Amino acid sequence: MRIQRETIDSTCAFCQGILIFLKKNYLGVAEFKKVLEEKGGFISAHWDGTAETEEKIKEITKATIRCMPLEGKIEKGICVLTGRESARRVLFAKAY
Numbered sequence: 001m002r003i004q005r006e007t008i009d010s011t012c013a014f015c016q017g018i019l020i021f022l023k024k025n026y027l028g029v030a031e032f033k034k035v036l037e038e039k040g041g042f043i044s045a046h047w048d049g050t051a052e053t054e055e056k057i058k059e060i061t062k063a064t065i066r067c068m069p070l071e072g073k074i075e076k077g078i079c080v081l082t083g084r085e086s087a088r089r090v091l092f093a094k095a096y
Contacts, residue, residue: 029081032092033061042066042093046086048079057081057092067091 035043047053047065057080058064068090079086 029057029060032057032063032080036061036063036092036094040094040096042091044089044091045080046077046088047090048082048084048086053079053081061092061094063092063094065090066093 032043032045043063047057054065060081068088074088077086077089078084
């Protein structure tokens with residue numbers, strides 16, 4: 001019984017850690033769209049690498065990928081639309 005309780009406690013702590021990370025690091029599509037509408041310009045965001053996601057982001061926000069930076073830090077993250085794992089950030093912008 002003690003081992004089960006410790007397993008449950010450690011799992012709960014792990015999940016809480018994930019939730020805290022997501023709240024700090026995940027830019028959802030609603031916030032993404034808001035930034036584009038209010039500030040314009042380029043926005044650096046994670047993308048899961050699929051054409052379907054790129055097309056859906058374009059449909060929702062009118063923004064398209066403008067650049068996949070070749071230099072700089074490549075960091076894993078969470079796609080702004082799907083929440084799936086992303087290998088890198090890309091630059092999105094709207095055409096005016």
